[in-house]
Amino acid sequence: MDSSVAKQFLISRVVEQAQSEHAPISEIERKMLYFTEVRPSLPDIYEVNAEFERTCNADEYEHKIRDFLKRARDRDVKESAAQGEQWRLTRSRTKTITFWSWCMPHFRNSAKLFCLHTGFAIT
8 A cells, every 4th residue: 555545445435424413524624634745745735735724724634634533543543444444554665655744744642632532653
C-alpha cells in the first residue's frame, strides 16, 4: 500500500463515518483532508485552505475529524476482519510517512491522543 492509497482510505473512513452519524462534513472540511504542506493535492487547495481559515474553527474541526477516525476504526475492526486488516496496513504505511503532514497538517495538538486510541504512530 502506498501513501496515497493509505491517505484515501483514511479520508473515505472519515466521510463514511460522518455520514453514518448523520453529521456530514462540509465540502471545505472534506477538501481539507487532502491538504498537504509538501505539494498541492487538489487544484484549488490553497483557496480551500484560505476559506477554511476564514470560516472554520480549527480546534473543533481537529476534534471532529479525530473522533470520526477513532469511531470508524473501532467500528471497522469490530465488524470486519478485512476492514481491520485495511486499518493495520494503513497504520503500517503511516509509520513510514509523516501522517499528520497529509491528514491533519494544522492540527498536531491532539496527535498523541489520536495515536493512543488508534495505534497510529507519528513519524
